[in-house]
Amino acid sequence: MQKQLNEMENEIKRLQEQISQLKRFAPDIHVFLSTNHMNKEIHDEVKSITKALFSVREYNIEIEIHQGITSLQKYVDYFARVKVDESTINCPFKDSKIDHAQIQVPTRQQVQTRRSVHNTKLKLRKKFEIEQKGLEIYITGCAILASGNLLFADNAEKNVLMEYNVDGRFIRDIPVSGRPWDLTVIDTHQIAVSYHALNYIEITDLKKIKVMKTVTLKNNCRGISYCNEKVYVMVKNEGIVVLDMEGTILKIIKCDMNTFNIATVDDRIYYTAPMSNTVHCYTTAGNRIWNFQDKSLTRPGGIATDSAKNVFVVGIRSNNLMILQDDGTVSKTLLTEADELNTTKSLYYNKETNSLLVCNKGDRTAFLYNVMFD
Template sequence: MEKSASTVRSVSCDVCQRRSISKPATKWCPHCEDGLCTDCHEHHGASRSTANHHVIQIEDYHQFPSYVASVKHRCDIHKLEYEFYCTSHALPCCVDCTKEVHSTCMELKPLHDVVKNVKSSNHLHEIERNLSDIVDNIVKLTKEREENLSKLEVQKTKHVETIKHMREIINDHLDKIEGTVLEDLRRTHDASKVQIEDLIDKLNERKIKANSIQEEISLMKGAASNLQNFIGMRDLEKKVNEEGKTLVILQEDENFYNSDIHLNYSEILSSFTDKVSVFGDVLVQTSPRNLSLILGKRIQSQIVLPKVAGIEKIKMRLQQRIKLKNSKGFDISSCEILDHGKLLFLDWKHERLLTCNSDGSESRVVADFPGNGPFDITCISDDKIAVSARTSKIIILIEYATGKIIKKINVNGECFGIDHKDGKILVRLVNSGIFLLIDVAGKIISRVRFPGDRLRYLTWYMDKIYCTVTGQNTVICMNMKGSEIWTYRNVLLREPFGIATDTNGFVYVAGRASNNVVLIAPDGRSSRVILGGRDGINKPQALYISKFRRQLLVCDKYDGSSYLFDF
């Protein structure tokens, strides 16, 4: 479960503290936003003004997820209790807010009417049903994979018996080729087995995450206030929808097709043993699954699984040009789009992380990294960012809202490109010639060796690593063992830097010297220039694709210009 920041808060009674008395709190009042000791709780319940407040155990409050615990009952600006809800802005507001900020909003409703019965609302029930469907789907998919695994075992046994029978008929001549085909069979079976077991492990991870969300819902319904449930449902629904989308995308992978082991025997095997040079070919035939997923209407409406468009059909539509302003100038080495729409820019030259809205407004410095040499960023979540620092040879985890450093992970090497997936961080250590895979606590999971001191930017998608080799004008795709899958080199692309992939596996690369963004097909065999100088870009260095928002962010190196595209 995602823990609330409240877990680090003092558990003293807030009422007593205001009287310079120290007592442990046993209760929490969300309305007053105060911890209460036993005595103060009794007074709180007896007071006419607070008797109807919903008070909860302090332990329950500490277990709230952050998106629930962060919901306040009072306005941070005016310190007044929320009384209205603006449907236009999807925000609760106090009386003063309705006059100062929401005076022209037409959809102001009494907050009491909006949040009443929220715990028994159809919307929350639908979220719970969707999550329950996701868990059921995971169970079904796991069972199907296990049945396929059992079937492979039976088929393996059957073929082994056939092979041994034919071995007895043709005797000495098969001594040579029997071992070859058995090894081929074993290797093919084991490869399929490992593939299926990997998928089962991924499904178990999704199940654990779904169960965690179920626990959050139970806690919300049992202990959180109506307002906290109502506001929290947006984040909760987003997490559930994300799980649904992740599951659908996962099960559409061709690795989820049913596998069958077949052995094609030589036609002349039974007649002319002297002409047989191989025993047979072992292969795996895949067929579509018979199982259909059960998904809620809201998840289905957000999932579009069209046929993958050809490389010529992909088009970019400029949504916004952003111009960062600062007297120091810029050297943008990395950028990201957060799921809620905020933009991040890493200024390598001035060692700082910047943020702004998608229209360029409300820009600010999130954090400074003097002497660390920050190179690349990846978002662990909307409130946690990992920064690779090449000079100090560490990964810095910071809090987005405050810029506070959460953790420093020593990687003992100049770290450059960085990416994140499923609680794991992949970082390029140039001087060591390796990709280092670690968890967010800093524990090393594996090392992927691939030499090259100019191999710096990377992106990680579907168990493949894509990286740019600037000095060689090259893009490389490799598997998680460091085996090269394909290499791209073309006169269209010069000085490749930032790299990203979309949900269909197309690769987008920023060419600084060629002043363009080049789109490369998933197999690396075809490409085209998708953005160039005519689109306004000037020496692009950093780019990022939000698969959630279907947007591409491209950043020029020096002048603070960036471009947000829909596709």
């Protein structure tokens, strides 16, 4: 408003100056005509100023303090205080000899808390279609890398692993030596891949795209899992073959022969037996802990476990995803056909990000879920 008034004032002064100049030097008739025109302009400017002044509003702002606050000040001399308590740390240790004092640190199993499966929920993060490389597609394995990217093993035709990002965008094909069956993540750059009909596994460096080690076994290599510097491979007619990172066979755990998928965590091994509709839980020493069967789970396939040792398992024929309590006594259905599960065979759980990757076997659909715990 102030700027507008200043502009009007300058315009009126300009017109007044012109009138003064005309009266000095111009003929009377010229002065008459010009001043008449200028007077009209001045009248219009004055009218605009008057209108502008009428639009100006005056505001009076007052702050009224609530009576409750006023009365509160009579009884409260502060609203909050920061309190710092100082104490010494009690760190127990066994002092058998001063030079060999050992601090007793709780193991992961000791501090681990149990988590009820009823508190587990899934939230869909992304659904996308995997690119079909040939006439068929047969997703038999998948994994979530440390980078967050997703890997898929297609056992149908091409000798590649397919890498996608979390938004479902294709990144690259990673060449491998044969048709891959299953895979597991070892560390930031290394994975282990099983080759069903070729009877061997490979440890591959994804950064260098280089096979670091090949281990040939006696029969078809199916499900594969990594845990605590060991690789566990489901080998047809052999059982669960346990290898160290040098490829040396440490032990063979006898199990149901019609098995394909395996998962490991800490001191436990889980595997599915689709023909008997059973989920098995063993110790890494080979001792059975529990078996699970339920009429709602038929042809169990892909299996994974969270950090609390609860188990995710898919039913290939029942088209559902269930979570089993760590003791095998309680279960909860998380996904069904209504969630577009269709002969779902493989899944992978990332314990660092609480992400679950679920893949349908034949229709190219992959689902990435965030796993939430109430």
